[in-house]
Amino acid sequence: MTLQSKLDAFKTDFEAGKPPYNVPPSVIETMHRATAELIESGIARHALKAGDELPAFGLSDPEGNMVSSGDLLSSGPLVISFYRGVWCPYCNMELQALQEALPQFRQLGASLVAISPQNAANSRKSVRQNSLSFPILSDPQNAVAATFGLRFELPDYLIDLYTTLKNDLPAFNGDTSWTLPMPARFVVGQDGVILYAEVNPDYTRRPEPDDMLPALRRAARSAA
Template identity: 35%
Template sequence: MNTKTIPLALLLLALVLSVNTASAQSANPQPQSIKPTDTGNTPMLSKLLEEKVAASAERLPENVRQTYARGIETVRETNIENTAKQVGDAAIDAQLSGWDGKSVKLSSLWNQGPIVLVWYRGGWCPYCNIQLRAMQQNMDKIENAGAKLVVLTPELPEKAKETAEANDLGIVALHDQGNAVARKYGLVFDLPEAIIPAYRDKLKLPEYNGNHAMELPLAATYVIDRSGKITYAFLDADYKNRAEPADVIKAVEAAAKK
């Protein structure tokens, strides 16, 4: 064999092997290297709520959006954000039961350490569901900061159970029947006349709450320290705005040091 032909033969063999390897990889593509997502970071609640607002804006007619916007302003004009319980006020104690049938006294909880007291309007409210899921995702951080999360709602226990199951929540909501506790906190408002038909007929509020009262609580969040004093308050007439979990956690950390 002519030794001068060996390099050429090897070159041809290498070319054939390269083509075959490329064909095999094309037929059986290897998974791409993807940078892992940092699962320790959850999206800000405000961003999730903004996305929901944008989606609703695309779906709802302009006249409907304006009606709800006027409703929010009507509630704000009652000055409820300023007349409700504020930072520095004494918290209201109450004995309430969850959908699991267990009874809880609020003061027995805050005597052990700070509590985060959150009201949600009902499982019919998408903004409430987004908030509840966000609080669930931050449960460990809230507890590690030294607090217990306590959720109150006017919806019936069986409805609250459905809300928890639909959102994969480990949170057991306490039933604030007839908004009795929310009323003592100054959080209850009458629904503006223009939006009553939607809440009554479309959202089925009477079925959720077990009564025909056309009223709701603000979606308020409080942090209460072990002395029973309110150290953080989120109060907004706009139901699309909610307390950011990171802000709540900071408030809990401050309250736990007292």
């Protein structure tokens, strides 16, 4: 079963209000409105693309250790997944799919990190719940996401909905900005050039992990 088919099955049940979700139609309509407006804004067109240079970054892992893009690239190509948070079921299913694909990435000499605005405690929770063996790096206020062109501000009506649903982003993230990254996936060669980029303002749509393998194989051949 592909990642997207799993996401589609979850979305069907969630939007139908099936137990245990029991979500009223008004909530679904609000979420659809926010996604449509984000798509129509064209923000995704300004995100980094294949051929662009990776913005250097240094972020803390769940244990408080600083992880730099330079150190990661010194050992091989890099896969980066921008992830909304532990509260997002679509993101968690994506992390699980990436974990399943991790042996293939490592066989090609690549490392994998996820980047999220959530604080270290919630990153540790993500790692536990999804049985991950790769780190989730904390990106306070989505500062690194902004350098990739991924950060956006939630509209007021969506903030109201999230508050009602107890998706308290200031508590999850440790800041009051009410910003998120668009879900995104990048493959970066050791020279710091982005070889693959997939950005989607619709958080229910995610690329398959296998989609990155051609770029990782090219990176492996270049490093040989």
